[in-house]
Each structure stands twice: as C-alpha cells, then as structure tokens.
Amino acid sequence: MTIARIHIPRRVLVFTICLVVIVVLFYLLEHVGISTKEVARGALFVMTPLTLAAVGECINEKAGLVNIGLEGIFLLTAIFGVYGAVHLGSGYGGLLVGSLVGAIIGFIFGIVSVYGRANQVVMGMGINVFAGGMLLFLMMTIWHATSYEVRPEFMISKISTPLGLLSPIIFVAIAIAILFHIILHRTFLGIKIRAAGEKPEAVDVAGKRVDRIRMFTCILGGALAGLGGAFFSLGWLGTVVKDISAGRGYIALACVVFAGLEPLFALAAAFIFGFVEALASTVGIMPAAHAFPFLGYFLLMVPYIVPLVVVAIFIGRRPFPKASGRPYIRE
Amino acid sequence: MISKVPSALLSYLRGNMRPLVESAFAIFVGLVVGGLILLVLHYNPIDGYVSMFKGFGIFIEQRNFGLTEFAYALAFATPYMLTALTFAVGMRAGLFNIGAEGQVYIGGAAAAWIAGHFALPVGFHVFAVTIIAMLAGALWALVPALLKIRRGVHEVISAIMLNWIAYYLVMYLAIYHLSGKYAHITAEALPTARYEVLGMVGRIDLIAMISVILAVCLGVYILLWRTRVSHIGFIQRWRMMLFGLIVGGSYVAFAYVNQHFGKLMGGNLTTVIYVAIALCVGVYVFLWRMYPGYEIRLVGDNPDAARYAGISISRAILLSFIIGGLAAGLAGASLAIRPTNWGFNSTLGDFVGYGFVGIGVALVGRNHPIGIIPSAIFFGGLENSGRYLEADLGVSSELVGGIQGIIIMAMALPLLVLLLARLRRKAK
Numbered sequence: 001m002t003i004a005r006i007h008i009p010r011r012v013l014v015f016t017i018c019l020v021v022i023v024v025l026f027y028l029l030e031h032v033g034i035s036t037k038e039v040a041r042g043a044l045f046v047m048t049p050l051t052l053a054a055v056g057e058c059i060n061e062k063a064g065l066v067n068i069g070l071e072g073i074f075l076l077t078a079i080f081g082v083y084g085a086v087h088l089g090s091g092y093g094g095l096l097v098g099s100l101v102g103a104i105i106g107f108i109f110g111i112v113s114v115y116g117r118a119n120q121v122v123m124g125m126g127i128n129v130f131a132g133g134m135l136l137f138l139m140m141t142i143w144h145a146t147s148y149e150v151r152p153e154f155m156i157s158k159i160s161t162p163l164g165l166l167s168p169i170i171f172v173a174i175a176i177a178i179l180f181h182i183i184l185h186r187t188f189l190g191i192k193i194r195a196a197g198e199k200p201e202a203v204d205v206a207g208k209r210v211d212r213i214r215m216f217t218c219i220l221g222g223a224l225a226g227l228g229g230a231f232f233s234l235g236w237l238g239t240v241v242k243d244i245s246a247g248r249g250y251i252a253l254a255c256v257v258f259a260g261l262e263p264l265f266a267l268a269a270a271f272i273f274g275f276v277e278a279l280a281s282t283v284g285i286m287p288a289a290h291a292f293p294f295l296g297y298f299l300l301m302v303p304y305i306v307p308l309v310v311v312a313i314f315i316g317r318r319p320f321p322k323a324s325g326r327p328y329i330r331e
Numbered sequence: 332m333i334s335k336v337p338s339a340l341l342s343y344l345r346g347n348m349r350p351l352v353e354s355a356f357a358i359f360v361g362l363v364v365g366g367l368i369l370l371v372l373h374y375n376p377i378d379g380y381v382s383m384f385k386g387f388g389i390f391i392e393q394r395n396f397g398l399t400e401f402a403y404a405l406a407f408a409t410p411y412m413l414t415a416l417t418f419a420v421g422m423r424a425g426l427f428n429i430g431a432e433g434q435v436y437i438g439g440a441a442a443a444w445i446a447g448h449f450a451l452p453v454g455f456h457v458f459a460v461t462i463i464a465m466l467a468g469a470l471w472a473l474v475p476a477l478l479k480i481r482r483g484v485h486e487v488i489s490a491i492m493l494n495w496i497a498y499y500l501v502m503y504l505a506i507y508h509l510s511g512k513y514a515h516i517t518a519e520a521l522p523t524a525r526y527e528v529l530g531m532v533g534r535i536d537l538i539a540m541i542s543v544i545l546a547v548c549l550g551v552y553i554l555l556w557r558t559r560v561s562h563i564g565f566i567q568r569w570r571m572m573l574f575g576l577i578v579g580g581s582y583v584a585f586a587y588v589n590q591h592f593g594k595l596m597g598g599n600l601t602t603v604i605y606v607a608i609a610l611c612v613g614v615y616v617f618l619w620r621m622y623p624g625y626e627i628r629l630v631g632d633n634p635d636a637a638r639y640a641g642i643s644i645s646r647a648i649l650l651s652f653i654i655g656g657l658a659a660g661l662a663g664a665s666l667a668i669r670p671t672n673w674g675f676n677s678t679l680g681d682f683v684g685y686g687f688v689g690i691g692v693a694l695v696g697r698n699h700p701i702g703i704i705p706s707a708i709f710f711g712g713l714e715n716s717g718r719y720l721e722a723d724l725g726v727s728s729e730l731v732g733g734i735q736g737i738i739i740m741a742m743a744l745p746l747l748v749l750l751l752a753r754l755r756r757k758a759k
Contacts, residue, residue: 068487072736118743121427121487122694126740129687133732140727141372250491257488297503301496308492312482 042278049228050270051173053252055263056224063217064197069127071249074229081230091156102226110218117327147241156235167235177267200328254307277303361738386716406600408711413662414689417655419698424651425631430490431659432686433497434468438663441467447518456523468660476652480645505677517674526601603665615700694742
C-alpha cells in the first residue's frame with residue numbers, strides 16, 4: 001500500500017513568498033525603528049492559539065467534519081482554564097482543564113454530528129452563541145466581576161530566549177503541528193482519517209469504523225482548541241474579559257482554508273496572521289502613531305482584512321474532502 | 332359540510348406539524364438546560380422561569396397587564412426579525428450567510444449619518460433614512476457575495492472577517508464623523524428623521540379599528556362559506572381565514588399596545604416594526620410567488636437541477652445576499668434611530684449580537700419569512716427577560732445568550748424529534 005503524496009507546488013510557492021516577504025519586512029522594520037524582536041515575540045504569541053485550533057480543525061476537516069465552533073471553545077476554555085488553574089493551584093493544571101473542557105465540547109459536537117447527523121455548521125454556530133453568552137454569565141457567577149486578573153503564580157511561567165520571554169506552550173504548539181503533519185501523512189492512522197473524509201464507504205468496506213475515527217478527530221480537535229483557549233488567559237494575556245479571543249477562532253478557520261487542511265501549512269499561516277497582527281499593534285503604540293489617533297481603528301482592522309484578502313487572492317476554489325460536512329449514513 | 336371542516340383542518344395541521352414540533356422542542360430543550368444551569372449554580376430554577384416569562388409580559392399584575400413588557404419584547408423582536416430574514420434568505424439559497432452582524436453596523440451608521448447630519452423635508456427624511464440604511468447594508472453584503480461568486484471564498488469566512496472590519500470601521504466613523512453633542516454618542520436624529528414612537532392611538536381609534544377588523548372577518552367568512560366559490564378548497568379557505576385573523580389580530584394587539592404605550596416613559600417600540608413585518612411578508616411573496624424567488628429556492632434545494640434548468644446560480648446567490656443586506660441594513664436603522672438616545676453609542680453596544688442571535692431566530696422560524704415573526708417575538712421576550720433575571724435572581728442577563736445558543740444547537744439536530752418518537756414507540 002502506497003501513501004498518496006499530495007503535491008501542490010502553488011501553495012508551497014505562496015507560502016514561501018509570504019515568509020520571504022516577512023523576512024524582508026523584518027529587515028526593513030529594523031531601519032524604521034520598530035523593534036524586530038518585539039514584533040516576532042508578539043507574532044509567536046498570536047500564532048500559538050491559532051496554530052493549536054487550526055491543526056485540530058485541519059484533522060477534523062480531513063475526517064469530514066466541519067466544526068466552526070472554535071471561537072466558542074476558545075471563550076469557554078479561557079474561563080474554565082483559569083478556574084482550573086486557581087483550584088488546582090498550577091497553570092499547567094489549568095491548561096489540562098482547558099483542554100479537557102475543549103475535548104468535552106468536541107465530544108458533544110461529535111456525538112451530535114456523527115450519530116445525530118446534525119447540521120454541523122448550525123451546531124458550530126450554536127456553540128459560538130452559547131459560549132458568547134455563558135462567558136460573561138459564568139464570570140459574574142464565579143467572580144462577580146466582568147474581568148478577572150489571573151494571579152502571577154497561576155500563570156504559565158515564561159522562559160527567557162534570545163527573543164525575550166516566551167511561553168513554553170509556543171514550542172509545544174510548533175511541535176504539535178509537526179507531529180500531526182507526520183501522523184496525517186506517514187502513519188496508518190493518518191490514512192484512515194483522510195479516507196474517512198474522502199470516501200467513508202471505502203473505510204467501512206475495509207472494516208474500520210467511520211464513526212469512531214470521526215469521534216476521535218472531533219475530541220482531538222476540541223482538546224487542541226481548548227489548549228489554545230486556556231493559553232489565552234493563562235499563558236498570554238493574564239486576564240479574562242468578554243470577547244477575550246476577539247474573533248480569533250474564525251481567523252483560525254481562515255488559517256485552515258489558507259493552509260488547505262495541511263497542519264504544517266496551518267502553522268505557517270498562523271505565523272503570517274500573527275505577524276500581521278503583532279505588526280499592526282506595534283505600529284499602533286509607536287510614538288509617531290499618536291499624531292493620528294484614528295489610525296488605531298484601521299490598524300485593528302488589519303488582522304481581519306489580511307486573512308480575507310489572502311484567502312480571496314490565493315486560494316479561491318479549492319477541493320475540500322468529498323464527504324466534508326456530510327454525515328455518513330451506513331446502508 | 333361544516334362537520335368536515337375540523338377533520339380537514341386537523342389533517343392539514345398533522346401534515347405540517349413536524350417543523351412546529353421541532354421548533355417547540357428546541358425551545359423546550361433550551362429552557363430546560365437554562366434551568367439546569369441555574370440549578371447547578373445553586374439558584375432556584377423556578378424563580379428563573381418566572382423571571383423569564385416576565386419578559387413576555389404574561390403576568391396580569393405587571394404594568395398595564397403586562398402589555399408594557401410585551402411592547403419591550405416587540406421592540407427587541409424588530410431587529411431580530413430582520414437579521415433572521417438575512418439568514419433565512421441565505422439558507423433558502425443554500426448559503427450560510429452570517430454577515431448580518433456587520434451589515435447591521437454599517438446600516439446603523441448610514442442611518443445615523445442621514446438622520447443626524449442632513450436637513451430633509453418632513454416625511455421624506457424618514458423614508459431616506461430607511462432606504463439609505465438598507466442600501467448600505469446591501470452594499471456591505473455585496474462583498475461576500477462577489478467573493479463567493481468570483482473567487483469561491485466560503486461565505487462564513489468572508490462574512491466573519493467583514494463583521495469585524497465593519498465593527499472597527501463604524502467605531503471610527505461614530506467617534507470621528509458622526510458624533511454630536513456628546514463624543515461617545517452619535518448626533519441625535521433630527522425630529523423629522525425619527526420613527527414615530529408607538530402610542531399615538533386613542534381609545535376611539537381602537538374601537539373603530541376592532542370593528543373594522545371584525546367587519547372584514549365577517550365579510551371574508553360570508554364570501555368563503557356562504558357563497559358558491561366552490562373552486563376554493565377547505566384548506567385554502569382556512570388558510571385565508573387564518574391569515575386574515577392573524578393580520579387583524581396583530582393589528583388590534585399593536586393598537587392596544589399603542590394605547591397603553593403613550594403613558595410610558597422610555598419606551599422604545601417605534602413604527603419601524605411595521606416596516607419590518609412588511610419586509611417579511613414581501614420576502615415571502617418574493618420567494619414563493621415570483622420567479623426570481625423560485626430560482627433562489629431551487630438553487631438552494633438542488634443546485635444541479637437548477638444548473639441543468641439553465642438558472643444562473645451566481646445571480647441567485649447575489650440576489651439572496653442583496654435581500655439579506657437590505658433586511659440587515661434596516662435592522663441597523665431600527666437600532667440606531669430609537670428612543671431615548673436617537674443615536675448609537677460609539678462602543679456599538681446597541682448593535683452587538685443581533686446578527687448572531689438572528690441565526691437562532693431564523694432556525695426556530697424554520698427559515699420561513701412568516702415563521703420568523705413569531706419566532707422573533709419569542710426571542711425578543713427572552714432577551715427582555717434578561718433584565719428580570721438580573722434584578723430578581725442576581726445572575727447576569729447573559730444567561731439568555733446561553734439559552735439562545737442551546738436552542739440553536741437543538742435546532743441543528745433534525746433527528747432529535749424522530750429519535751424521541753422512536754423511543755416512545757419502543758416503550759409502547
């Protein structure tokens with residue numbers, strides 16, 4: 001049995017161009033007077049939750065499920081992560097609770113869409129609306145406040161690198177992206193996952209359970225997104241507020257589309273979007289920017305404009321797995 | 332002949348019952364889960380339900396027999412109805428159009444701009460505000476439509492990104508270009524640009540209105556049952572009668588609300604609700620009684636069949652996005668031009684969330700322009716009950732958002748009702 005090689009030169013080209021542009025920009029920024037280190041650090045922090053969620057979603061969509069509830073998982077796990085960290089007394093415990101909650105949401109999503117044959121997009125949107133309401137409700141119930149500062153001892157301690165203080169989760173996210181790329185393309189499990197999305201009937205005929213594969217990817221995707229959500233509050237921002245993820249769950253979806261469902265490309269896409277956002281916020285706090293206060297609003301738009309333009313220009317019509325978003329009904 | 336009627340009606344109802352049961356069941360699931368959440372957090376769920384139903388104004392001891400609360404619920408229902416229309420028309424064309432949120436912001440900004448910064452003649456001003464807001468919403472909806480048609484970008488991604496772009500754009504506009512007396516609120520709409528606050532109908536008008544409606548109903552009854560119009564079947568007769576009763580009844584209800592509303596301070600139900608309902612009915616007529624609407628539905632039901640029939644899929648997509656944009660733009664206008672500010676806050680707190688909840692409203696209304704109206708009134712009442720949850724129980728009003736999410740999730744499960752029916756059969 002040979003492993004099907006997916007070879008798309010155009011996507012490789014696009015990503016190479018984007019990364020080269022970023023390197024050139026780094027070089028130019030140093031001359032303008034913007035700290036390159038600061039931008040790179042910010043980009044890595046923005047990248048981490050995007051990567052985690054996007055990798056999980058890539059695997060999910062490869063297996064034929066579309067979960068657009070990533071934003072909701074981010075919001076809920078951001079608060080449950082902090083709750084877990086405070087009660088277990090450690091940041092890593094909080095991350096564990098976060099990914100556990102994410103896995104539970106993924107499990108529910110899986111049950112509903114695999115066995116209940118639900119409309120997955122509606123279900124995902126339901127998760128988002130639910131989480132948007134429950135975040136503030138839970139915060140008011142638990143802490144009686146609309147924002148909560150995480151005490152430093154419950155945060156994930158940052159490690160010092162040549163770029164400055166970085167969270168260890170950043171490296172975990174990079175490792176996860178590489179690991180799952182290998183799993184997806186070099187192992188039998190990967191073949192099963194891809195076949196479940198491309199031709200579930202064949203998987204069924206081969207004697208493997210489509211429903212179990214899809215449940216597995218659902219739970220995995222939820223857990224990874226949950227890790228990302230907990231990272232928001234515990235590893236990065238240090239607070240919980242309403243709209244803590246600010247639509248990044250949707251940007252993760254854009255990453256998935258941009259990456260063409262490949263985890264390694266999703267990592268690169270997340271870094272590109274992270275770079276854009278970090279650059280925009282660094283420009284926003286430059287002394288020169290204070291002369292034009294209205295500029296801030298346009299800089300805030302940039303992280304949303306760039307994914308839109310990138311997806312519109314470079315991707316266009318691209319084949320998704322044939323059974324994507326469709327429940328498999330066994331005959 | 333008369334004896335046949337109930338059985339004909341019953342069989343008609345039985346044939347069309349399933350969607351109704353599914354919606355009712357989803358609402359039931361939402362309320363039960365909401366109660367469970369309260370129970371888990373050591374609140375009394377019964378108190379919670381009482382507070383929730385207070386939002387609908389169903390308790391006699393409330394102000395004006397609860398009519399005041401009902402008017403508030405209707406005021407919340409107006410934008411919901413319109414954003415739900417956006418989603419429903421998209422769904423009918425097979426699109427998952429969640430861009431209503433951004434279109435609401437843009438429509439609201441356009442409405443505030445025309446209403447606060449232009450002096451136009453009385454009568455024309457309100458009209459201009461409405462039209463410009465609707466066109467602005469449609470313009471914003473053109474972007475995802477064209478991206479979908481030209482580049483195949485999935486509408487969920489483009490719509491979400493455009494929602495956030497619109498969010499910051501309108502924030503910028505509100506602070507730097509639209510602000511009036513206060514920096515954080517846009518300029519007050521000029522009196523000529525305001526929708527009339529409902530509450531102008533007197534008691535005599537009310538009696539006249541009821542008698543007119545009764546007379547119309549009587550006329551329809553005589554026409555349908557006491558004359559030989561035999562080519563109209565039972566079901567058509569009942570439908571027409573029912574439709575007449577609903578239209579007449581809601582008119583009386585509005586009139587009654589109007590009358591009581593005049594005495595209140597801070598009420599925010601305006602005449603824009605009539606425009607919203609008219610738009611819903613108009614979209615119904617467009618989709619089910621006109622050819623381009625038929626094309627939209629065919630594209631949504633079976634794109635392959637539509638393509639073989641020579642229907643332009645791009646045109647159907649474009650049309651459904653534009654109709655959705657018009658509705659969402661009007662929703663923005665209804666939120667921007669309302670008491671007591673007659674403008675919107677630059678934090679956009681007046682706008683946020685209406686687009687997404689509209690998805691739930693549309694799903695509960697079975698993506699049907701007429702079904703959306705009662706569904707929107709339900710969601711409006713639920714939203715209104717948030718105040719009582721906060722005041723009576725001390726929980727955050729955002730619980731309502733959680734319940735709405737649960738209802739949406741329950742609507743995603745088409746098999747839930749079937750599954751339960753099968754279980755019941757097994758138990759027998």
